[in-house]
Amino acid sequence: MTTAPILRIEALRKDFRTNNGTALKAVAEATFDIPENDFVCIVGPSGCGKSTLLRMIAGLETATAGRIDYRGETVSRPRREIGMVFQEYSLLPWRDVLDNVSLGPEFLGAPRAEREAKAMEYLRLVGMEDFSRAFPHELSGGMRQRVAIVRALANDPDVLLMDEPFGALDAHTRILLQKELLRIWENHRKTILFVTHGVDEAIYLADRIMVMSARPGRILDIIDVDMERPRLRAHPSYGPLAERILAVLEQEATTSFRDTAAAHHGED
Amino acid sequence: MGLKSILVRAGAYVLVPCLFLVFWDIMARQLNNEVILPGVGQVTELFLKPTESLIAMGSLVINVAISLVRVLAGYLLAVCIAVPLGILMGYYGMAFRLLNGFVALFRPIPPLAWVPLVLAWFGVASLATLFDVQKGLGYVYLNNLKFSMVFIIFIGAFYPILTSTIHGVMSVRSTLLDSARVLGASERDIFRKILLPASSPSIVNGMRIGLGVAWMCLVSAEMLPGSLSGVGYLITHAYTLARTDIVIAGMISIGAIGAFLDLFFRVIENRRFAWTRLTR
Numbered sequence: 001m002t003t004a005p006i007l008r009i010e011a012l013r014k015d016f017r018t019n020n021g022t023a024l025k026a027v028a029e030a031t032f033d034i035p036e037n038d039f040v041c042i043v044g045p046s047g048c049g050k051s052t053l054l055r056m057i058a059g060l061e062t063a064t065a066g067r068i069d070y071r072g073e074t075v076s077r078p079r080r081e082i083g084m085v086f087q088e089y090s091l092l093p094w095r096d097v098l099d100n101v102s103l104g105p106e107f108l109g110a111p112r113a114e115r116e117a118k119a120m121e122y123l124r125l126v127g128m129e130d131f132s133r134a135f136p137h138e139l140s141g142g143m144r145q146r147v148a149i150v151r152a153l154a155n156d157p158d159v160l161l162m163d164e165p166f167g168a169l170d171a172h173t174r175i176l177l178q179k180e181l182l183r184i185w186e187n188h189r190k191t192i193l194f195v196t197h198g199v200d201e202a203i204y205l206a207d208r209i210m211v212m213s214a215r216p217g218r219i220l221d222i223i224d225v226d227m228e229r230p231r232l233r234a235h236p237s238y239g240p241l242a243e244r245i246l247a248v249l250e251q252e253a254t255t256s257f258r259d260t261a262a263a264h265h266g267e268d
Numbered sequence: 269m270g271l272k273s274i275l276v277r278a279g280a281y282v283l284v285p286c287l288f289l290v291f292w293d294i295m296a297r298q299l300n301n302e303v304i305l306p307g308v309g310q311v312t313e314l315f316l317k318p319t320e321s322l323i324a325m326g327s328l329v330i331n332v333a334i335s336l337v338r339v340l341a342g343y344l345l346a347v348c349i350a351v352p353l354g355i356l357m358g359y360y361g362m363a364f365r366l367l368n369g370f371v372a373l374f375r376p377i378p379p380l381a382w383v384p385l386v387l388a389w390f391g392v393a394s395l396a397t398l399f400d401v402q403k404g405l406g407y408v409y410l411n412n413l414k415f416s417m418v419f420i421i422f423i424g425a426f427y428p429i430l431t432s433t434i435h436g437v438m439s440v441r442s443t444l445l446d447s448a449r450v451l452g453a454s455e456r457d458i459f460r461k462i463l464l465p466a467s468s469p470s471i472v473n474g475m476r477i478g479l480g481v482a483w484m485c486l487v488s489a490e491m492l493p494g495s496l497s498g499v500g501y502l503i504t505h506a507y508t509l510a511r512t513d514i515v516i517a518g519m520i521s522i523g524a525i526g527a528f529l530d531l532f533f534r535v536i537e538n539r540r541f542a543w544t545r546l547t548r
Binding site: 078083103107108135137151155 | 441443444446447449450452454457462465466541543544546
């Protein structure tokens with residue numbers, strides 16, 4: 001049985017104009033579907049346009065060409081059904097944890113008691129209920145990202161876009177948060193589109209992995225991860241899968257390096 | 269902290285002013301000329317009787333109060349215009365491009381250089397003229413608020429507030445705006461719940477500096493024709509009567525009040541904006 005995908009990306013392209021006037025292609029001809037309730041990871045070298053792709057889907061950036069459909073509707077501006085978690089520190093520093101998490105319902109116009117009850121419910125989900133009156137600067141990096149994730153969830157999105165949300169965390173905290181994210185995803189069944197440059201992170205989390213090329217970003221390969229959950233990093237197919245993705249990325253790095261070198265040579 | 273260290277800390281604050289007072293008094297005794305330098309005791313006496321009328325101009329307290337009202341009038345006007353304008357210029361690139369060149373052209377002009385033009389425009393017109401009040405207590409109060417003075421004070425306070433507001437809004441991290449938009453913030457929410465609180469430390473800092481400048485513009489504003497009161501005028505008038513002790517008492521009042529206003533803002537900054545220091 002096939003159902004309509006929740007997100008359909010068609011021939012999406014994004015060009016930037018740099019300060020010296022040259023056009024820079026960030027994303028080139030990205031076409032893919034995201035099935036509902038899937039956990040999809042996008043892996044690619046840094047600066048390959050994965051963040052730009054995610055920002056376009058969030059409606060924060062307009063595409064140069066192509067289209068983004070959410071349940072058959074074109075996305076051109078941010079909408080409540082599509083939430084996003086950022087890599088950098090995105091909590092409002094002058095608001096405590098509870099007031100940060102209740103931000104989405106607040107923008108919707110929910111009364112204080114209702115939005116605070118909802119925020120508390122989501123804080124309980126990540127075991128942060130005792131920190132509801134703490135300020136962001138009093139929390140560790142891992143706790144801040146927990147709050148940022150539940151802040152996005154408290155807005156009841158169908159799709160959660162995550163832009164390297166654990167990128168700034170130490171290795172141990174990152175693994176803890178990956179586990180926690182999977183637990184939330186299994187209980188709440190959202191569609192997650194997760195950008196990372198960590199191959200290990202992608203294999204641990206994703207149903208499907210999309211490998212992106214260096215700039216301009218194209219989808220090089222789409223790999224289904226068929227390992228049962230909860231996944232163990234010691235699983236026999238873990239290593240070969242990582243090997244396969246790294247091989248695609250490595251080959252891509254070599255070609256793009258050669259292209260760049262040739263382009264520079266041509267300029268001389 | 270023990271009592272001893274509290275005393276040592278308090279002592280550190282008052283040590284230099286005390287030495288200065290001693291030095292001043294020794295100099296005054298040496299010179300023995302109260303027009304050039306009156307003694308500490310002579311000036312202190314004026315402060316001990318702050319409500320006594322001086323040189324037929326009313327008391328020190330009254331004149332300081334009149335000056336404060338003038339400064340606040342020009343200052344509040346500057347806040348009401350500079351803050352919204354600064355937010356618009358900081359947020360909308362188009363507003364910045366349209367206005368910044370124009371605004372930057374006027375910034376280097378010292379408030380005092382506006383005096384001739386301002387006098388040509390407003391002369392000795394005051395709020396009393398505007399509301400057509402010609403007698404009674406209302407006239408006395410309103411006539412003290414000359415347009416020319418309020419304008420000079422306004423100019424002094426306007427630029428620090430505008431510049432800090434623009435800077436504050438421009439340096440709001442784009443992730444904060446993006447995450448609010450993704451959560452469904454309307455443009456109104458963005459202004460009220462993100463831009464304003466995020467830039468308020470910078471705005472309040474600008475307001476503190478602006479109030480300092482406004483207070484400094486006071487003396488020049490009160491030297492304008494038609495002025496018959498205020499500390500600035502008291503000082504200039506005392507000078508013509510060779511009452512140097514009143515000149516110094518007036519200067520000390522200006523300094524003390526300026527320092528107090530500054531302290532008031534610093535307390536607000538420390539209380540309300542603790543997060544700016546603690547956020548990485």
